Amino acid sequence: MPDIVLAALSARALAAAARRAGLEPLVLDLFGDEDTRELAAQMVALRRHDGLAIDADDLLAQLDLHAAASAPLVLGSGFEAMPELVDRLAARGNLAGNDGAVLRQLKDPFALSGLLASLGIPHPRVFAEVAPIGVDTLEKAIGASGGGHIHPAQRVHGAGHYLQERIEGRSVSALFLADGRDARLLAFSEQWCAPDASSPYRYGGAAGPIAVPPHVEREVAQALARLAGATGLVGLASADLILSHESWNLIELNPRPGATLDIFDRPPLPPLLRLHLDACAGRLPDLLPLHPDPQAGARAAGILYAPAGFEMRLAPLPTHTADRPALGTRLHPGEPVCTVFGEGRDAEEARGVMLLRMDALWDAMRRAGSGARP
Known part of the structure; x- marks a missing residue:
């Protein structure tokens, strides 16, 4: 009998993390790749909505049919723009992660910008329609992921989009845990794009751990703790940053387990999904940030x-x-x-x-x- 439920556009990395944590996962995603099926104690292929989105009614129906009420539910990619669905999932009980209210605050670019400003966290400016003269901007879709939706632009071209000030520098992700009051920085990784003709910022991958300047590590850790306390953020999450010389900016916050599970869910770190469940229950580990080590690789x-x-x-x-x-x-x-x-x-x-x-x-x-x- 599965003892944890995982739902995402693609849940393979979550399923692998569940197995490393000694858990038997019920997996619901859109792809049902061969290795996901091998990792799952039970696999349910979800119906697609509008090409590559989760069908809310189908997900709820499949959960009612297959998921034990006692099993914690962990959400991966695909829910950032669906806070109403997350609210419905939270109402079912035992959601091990952030509810719709947290998503609305962190995935709404204007709400996030205001929050970051109030907390003194460096971040790029955002604009609803047109960029000021002389300000380079990128058009992004609200709640989207993967980078395929990002394009250089000085004016918004569609509903549900916004402009974010473009900042040159090194693209870095900070993996961390939060318990609703505090946060623990776990590691940094470097990200890159895999551009094609229509998607110049399409996500390409990540590698880590990497080192950042000590003052940046310290400032980012403090900023993440302030964010957790201000929003009630819980669980495993990541912050996308741009490092420029000795400064940094927080570009986006992903309030869920993400792609760097594939990099960091291995020794010397303990099973990350177990840490995620503990953090959602209010328990943070006594861990220092992971630094590069040729022996650990x-x-x-x-x-x-x-x-x-x-x-x-x-x-x-x-x-x-x-x-x-x-x-x-x-x-x-x-x-x-x-x-x-x-x-x-x-x-x-x-x-x-x-x-x-x-x-x-x-x-x-x-x-x-x-x-x-x-």
């Missing part, structure tokens, strides 16, 4: 996007991959194929290994699928 996780359309005919996929599509899956240009991992003494080496593996994997997939139907 580093890990990178990158998304392989299909450079061209093809049919998956390569099996089995290497063990350094995840989110593996089933044989016969038809993939279109630009669609995510799978996640590819790399390891090394530091984040830079780990990313280099990952990139070499990614090139070799695409070459093998292309050759295996060369006889696929057009």
Whole structure:
């Protein structure tokens, strides 16, 4: 019988974290990739809404059908723009994570900007319609994730979008835990984009742990603690930052377990999903931030996007991959194929290994699928 429920657009990383924490997960997501099914004690493929979104009615119906009332529910990606659904899930009981009120405060760019200003946390300016003359801005969709929605613009082009001041620098993510009153910084990772013609800021991957200047680490840890106390934020979360010389800005806050589970849910850190459940219950660990250590090494996780359309005919996929599509899956240009991992003494080496593996994997997939139907 599953003892934890995981729901997300793609829940494979959460399912792996549940297994490392000694839990038997019921998994609900849109993809049902082969390795997700292997990790799940029970797998339910959710109905899609508007292409790549969770269908709220289907999710609620499947939970009523399959989920034990006593099992904690952990949400991954796909709920940032659906605070009303999160409220309905919280009303069912045993939501191990943030409710709709926290999402509304942290994922509304104007509410977040006002909150950050009141707490003295550096952040870029945001604009509802038009950027002031001389201010470089990016247009973003409210509540979206993955970077595919971000484009350079000086004017908003659609409903549900806004402009954020563009700040040059190094893209970094801070992984942390919060208990509604305080926060514990766990580690920093570096992120990169995998741009294509239509999505210049599409998410490419991350590698870590990395080092940041000591004063930045200290200031970020203090800022996250203030945010937790001001919002009631709980559980595993991440903050996207831009580091510029000796300064930093908080760009976005993701109030849920995210992509860097793939990097950090391994020794020397204890099982992160167990820490998440403890933090949601008001217990923070006595841990110091993780720093680079050649002995412990580093890990990178990158998304392989299909450079061209093809049919998956390569099996089995290497063990350094995840989110593996089933044989016969038809993939279109630009669609995510799978996640590819790399390891090394530091984040830079780990990313280099990952990139070499990614090139070799695409070459093998292309050759295996060369006889696929057009």
